[in-house]
Amino acid sequence: MADNIRNFCIIAHIDHGKSTLADRLLELTKTVEQRKMREQYLDQMELERERGITIKLQPVTMRYALNAVPYTLNLIDTPGHIDFSYEVSRSLAAVEGAILLVDASQGVEAQTITNVELARSLGLVIIPVLNKIDLPHARTEESAKELVDLLHIKKEDILKISAKTGEGVPELLEEVVRRLPSPRVSQIQSPPRALIFDFEYSSHQGIIAYVRVSDGGIKKGDELKLYFADEKFTVGEVGIFTPALRPAPEILSGQIGYVVTNIKKPETVRVGDTIVSSKNPLPAFPGYKEPKPVVFSSIYPESQDDFEELRSAFFRLRLTDSAFSFEQEADAVLGRGFRSGFLGMLHMEIVVERIRREFGINLVVATPTVAYEITYRNGEVKLIYSPSDFPEEHEIAKVREPWIKFEVLTPQSALSGVLQLLQEHRAEVSVTSVFGERRMTVAGAMPIRELMRGFFDQLKSVSQGYASFNYEWSDMKEADVARLNILVADEPVSAFTKIVAKDQVEFEGRRMVEKLHEVLPRALFVIKIQAVARGRIIASRALSALKKDVAGYLYGGDRTRRMKLWAKQKRGKKKLKELGKVNIPHEVFVKMIKG
Ligand code: GDP
Ligand code: MG
Numbered sequence: 001m002a003d004n005i006r007n008f009c010i011i012a013h014i015d016h017g018k019s020t021l022a023d024r025l026l027e028l029t030k031t032v033e034q035r036k037m038r039e040q041y042l043d044q045m046e047l048e049r050e051r052g053i054t055i056k057l058q059p060v061t062m063r064y065a066l067n068a069v070p071y072t073l074n075l076i077d078t079p080g081h082i083d084f085s086y087e088v089s090r091s092l093a094a095v096e097g098a099i100l101l102v103d104a105s106q107g108v109e110a111q112t113i114t115n116v117e118l119a120r121s122l123g124l125v126i127i128p129v130l131n132k133i134d135l136p137h138a139r140t141e142e143s144a145k146e147l148v149d150l151l152h153i154k155k156e157d158i159l160k161i162s163a164k165t166g167e168g169v170p171e172l173l174e175e176v177v178r179r180l181p182s183p184r185v186s187q188i189q190s191p192p193r194a195l196i197f198d199f200e201y202s203s204h205q206g207i208i209a210y211v212r213v214s215d216g217g218i219k220k221g222d223e224l225k226l227y228f229a230d231e232k233f234t235v236g237e238v239g240i241f242t243p244a245l246r247p248a249p250e251i252l253s254g255q256i257g258y259v260v261t262n263i264k265k266p267e268t269v270r271v272g273d274t275i276v277s278s279k280n281p282l283p284a285f286p287g288y289k290e291p292k293p294v295v296f297s298s299i300y301p302e303s304q305d306d307f308e309e310l311r312s313a314f315f316r317l318r319l320t321d322s323a324f325s326f327e328q329e330a331d332a333v334l335g336r337g338f339r340s341g342f343l344g345m346l347h348m349e350i351v352v353e354r355i356r357r358e359f360g361i362n363l364v365v366a367t368p369t370v371a372y373e374i375t376y377r378n379g380e381v382k383l384i385y386s387p388s389d390f391p392e393e394h395e396i397a398k399v400r401e402p403w404i405k406f407e408v409l410t411p412q413s414a415l416s417g418v419l420q421l422l423q424e425h426r427a428e429v430s431v432t433s434v435f436g437e438r439r440m441t442v443a444g445a446m447p448i449r450e451l452m453r454g455f456f457d458q459l460k461s462v463s464q465g466y467a468s469f470n471y472e473w474s475d476m477k478e479a480d481v482a483r484l485n486i487l488v489a490d491e492p493v494s495a496f497t498k499i500v501a502k503d504q505v506e507f508e509g510r511r512m513v514e515k516l517h518e519v520l521p522r523a524l525f526v527i528k529i530q531a532v533a534r535g536r537i538i539a540s541r542a543l544s545a546l547k548k549d550v551a552g553y554l555y556g557g558d559r560t561r562r563m564k565l566w567a568k569q570k571r572g573k574k575k576l577k578e579l580g581k582v583n584i585p586h587e588v589f590v591k592m593i594k595g
Helices: 018-028 046-051 082-093 110-121 140-151 169-179 304-318 345-359 412-424 455-462 502-519 559-579 586-593
Strands: 005-012 058-066 069-077 097-103 125-131 193-202 206-215 217-219 223-226 231-234 237-241 245-248 250-252 256-260 274-277 295-301 325-331 335-342 363-365 372-376 381-384 396-411 428-435 439-447 468-478 481-488 498-501 527-533 536-543
Touching (some): 005 018, 005 082, 005 110, 005 169, 018 058, 018 169, 058 169, 058 256, 069 169, 082 345, 097 110, 097 140, 110 125, 110 140, 110 396, 206 217, 237 250, 295 304, 295 345, 304 325, 304 345, 335 345, 345 363, 363 586, 396 412, 498 502, 502 527, 502 536, 502 586
Parallel strands (some): 097 125
Antiparallel strands (some): 193 274, 217 250, 223 231, 295 363, 325 335, 396 468, 481 527, 527 536
16 A cells, blocks of 8 residues: 555765664664664675765665554665765655754754755655764754754754664654655556666676656566667566565555566666656656766776776676766776776775775776866867877867866854865855854855865865865866876876866976875886976976996906996996886876875
């Protein structure tokens, strides 16, 4: 019965306790056996558990009884980070309500505000909850007031819990049943329709779509299709999440479950697509978006012997993450690799880390960049994804780059530091306003490129970690940038090539040369390190040669013999230099790219 179903998400800023609350809900509803329970149960990936972040969303169906009436509660645990906001928006579109969880010791954060706006625009019922009330430094009253202002609600509507101790969680479950509406359902005989909010891939069942059924029902043997992918399939199996997949005879309008499609082409499915009947299709759900990579980097295996393995690792990862793209490329120094696109910096970090960890391949990762739109003098317009493809200044008529709209929430005491930092990163601040008792919000726009110049670390340090930042992609704007090349022994090293603001070219060029001079191991010959931009050498340093005292053991008379040895060494050095290859160890790339 759809009347007894509640579909909901937990939305929260990172670390406010979403996964911990999900654990308590799983325990209270006895969804997971006590002996199998472990912390952050829904974060199944090793990397998620270690770093304490949710990367992949995870739905779960729970059974619950209130006053002897049985209910089915479907929870979708969503990733909190902004890189994954599109996934969050799709899972919100699959439910009727959201628990808005706010850490009482931190208060409302920038991401909380964005999530609330998103939930509201989708018409969700929001249950405001203050978490971590067990903490001695919880500012429960102050945080409650912030929630009242943000949501325009009564203070009495706010629930207070500790996801850690479990206090208040049984009451929260009751309120989920009471306050959230049951799903609106269609006629049972309606043709089926379901929203895909996630998927997985299995080599023998193909694409397994995670869906919210909105119309009709789906069962084994049905002839359906993916609307936007325009791909037909016969349903192999349907079922629910316990959180493991458990087959069921049918999933009906109002329910959340999975559909085995047997489609063996993983690239066909996208989050946000709609499943419809192949003969009698209903219209698709609105809001479908192709994931759009905004950060690009060239990724090479440290050893070229691993190239084929890296290729297969990329294909394997794509089965669980359709949001990143890759394309083969070759570099004079680094060999064969892949130019890859990601949703953001965290997304890139996660993919790189998973390749190292799950596939054991060491990588060289070039300085990440955004895509630049170049209008050439001859009128041609092209998108450039790699700094080494960036044209010479005389060929360019105009460059445009992607900008974001952002919102910072900061303690008043850190406001001036935050504003200064924003200015250093070329932000255009549009609104500054008071939030709650002691905080301010700052809204504006800035180039995405600036986020990659250590922005997040600096924001943390100017606010002692108390400022939070949220953003969304906005549009392309004109950019005053140039390419900066770093040459080692007269060879440009493409992994060090960067696009920088023209007025920072000098500073950045000198900084990189100094840094490289510091971290590059010396060789038997002198290595020239140079920064070149806008047609001239900006900085240059020579890394002195290692002196190997070949004649040292010949003390005493025989001068001619010593001369001979020196001459031989000189020839050797010359030869090495002619070979021209300076071996740049992996750690040097890592140190340089970290900035
Ligand atoms: P998420 O990022 O929103 O999923 O947050 P987590 O559930 O991973 O929690 C972040 C941290 O806060 C973890 O160290 C939790 O143990 C801790 N935490 C979560 N809820 C509570 C709570 O009610 N009280 C206390 N003291 N700590 C909590
Ligand atoms: Mg989590």
